[in-house]
Amino acid sequence: MSQVLFGIDIGGNSIKFGLFDPDGGLLEKWQIPTDRSDSGAYIIQSAGLSVRAKCEERGIDSRGILGIGVGVPGTARPDGHVIRCVNLGWTEARNAAGEMSLLTGCENVKVGNDANLAALGEQFRGAARGADDVLMLTLGTGIGGGVISGGRLVTGAAFSAGEVGHIHVNDEEALRCNCGATGCLEQYCTVDGFVRVASRLLETFSAESLLRERAKSGAGFTVRDVFDLAKEGDQIADLAVTVGCGYLGRAAATCANILNPEVIVIGGGIAAAGEIILRKMKPDFEKYAFPDCRGARLVLGELGNDAGVIGAARLVM
Ligand SMILES: [Zn+2]
Numbered sequence: 001m002s003q004v005l006f007g008i009d010i011g012g013n014s015i016k017f018g019l020f021d022p023d024g025g026l027l028e029k030w031q032i033p034t035d036r037s038d039s040g041a042y043i044i045q046s047a048g049l050s051v052r053a054k055c056e057e058r059g060i061d062s063r064g065i066l067g068i069g070v071g072v073p074g075t076a077r078p079d080g081h082v083i084r085c086v087n088l089g090w091t092e093a094r095n096a097a098g099e100m101s102l103l104t105g106c107e108n109v110k111v112g113n114d115a116n117l118a119a120l121g122e123q124f125r126g127a128a129r130g131a132d133d134v135l136m137l138t139l140g141t142g143i144g145g146g147v148i149s150g151g152r153l154v155t156g157a158a159f160s161a162g163e164v165g166h167i168h169v170n171d172e173e174a175l176r177c178n179c180g181a182t183g184c185l186e187q188y189c190t191v192d193g194f195v196r197v198a199s200r201l202l203e204t205f206s207a208e209s210l211l212r213e214r215a216k217s218g219a220g221f222t223v224r225d226v227f228d229l230a231k232e233g234d235q236i237a238d239l240a241v242t243v244g245c246g247y248l249g250r251a252a253a254t255c256a257n258i259l260n261p262e263v264i265v266i267g268g269g270i271a272a273a274g275e276i277i278l279r280k281m282k283p284d285f286e287k288y289a290f291p292d293c294r295g296a297r298l299v300l301g302e303l304g305n306d307a308g309v310i311g312a313a314r315l316v317m
Contacts (some may be wrong), residue, residue, distance in 0.1 A: 006068040009308030012087045018309035040089035049105025062105030067250040067316025071114040110170035116143025121311030126302040131262040136269030143186045185251045188244045195224040209236035227273040249284030256293040267301030
């Protein structure tokens with residue numbers, strides 16, 4: 001093998017790697033834990049060393065690396081600087097692309113926001129194949145958004161386009177979101193958000209629920225329990241999913257009215273819950289979307305955890 005691409009997806013817990021052929025075909029993937037010690041000072045270094053080790057193993061010299069794309073859970077500039085990345089413990093801007101180039105000898109290194117790259121990945125090889133206008137929402141501990149308009153990734157004036165998680169969906173909320181505002185989508189449609197929605201419903205309604213028993217016993221429950229029990233007909237769990245996904249449908253409609261996407265892709269860890277998400281978000285999506293924007297296909301991501309590395313490789317093709 002002489003020429004390859006690397007796609008790297010840096011997350012708070014693990015760094016995922018993909019080795020690709022020059023056409024973006026995935027040859028091999030692996031991951032290492034994210035070293036968050038010393039405010040994440042060694043993260044890029046450990047990723048670069050892992051790329052070097054793979055090259056040695058495969059007999060690839062540095063001229064054979066055509067490009068390295070890197071996704072981060074933060075704000076990245078086109079010049080390769082990451083200017084905001086609280087999730088990795090980075091408190092100051094850093095030249096992530098420059099560091100990676102020094103470590104690997106590859107000059108074609110680009111850095112992007114992880115949700116943006118997931119959107120690129122799904123457009124390249126997944127659920128949004130062939131579409132020029134794509135909205136991607138990744139649901140996990142937070143909500144990421146990626147926007148492709150007219151075939152181009154939209155990054156925005158301050159490289160923060162697609163912050164869909166902070167669309168306001170609820171005037172009644174008293175708690176503050178991480179961003180400082182109240183009633184953001186991210187307060188409901190995430191790992192902690194669904195649990196909070198269900199807990200509030202348990203206080204408001206007296207219906208029997210396995211969630212109530214779990215809460216009383218001290219065992220507690222997770223977002224997965226909420227979705228599993230909703231599928232089994234537990235009333236409170238079902239209502240929690242209806243509320244959370246209803247907000248998601250409303251926020252997706254707000255985006256659709258601006259972007260008129262062909263496809264809206266739902267990805268991230270929570271998307272593993274499956275079709276129930278689409279079914280529950282659809283009524284509010286259709287209620288609030290402008291008639292000509294209502295035709296967007298709502299689909300689940302096809303690439304799962306690989307969307308980020310595939311999009312990262314796509315970025316440097
Ligand atoms: Zn917010």
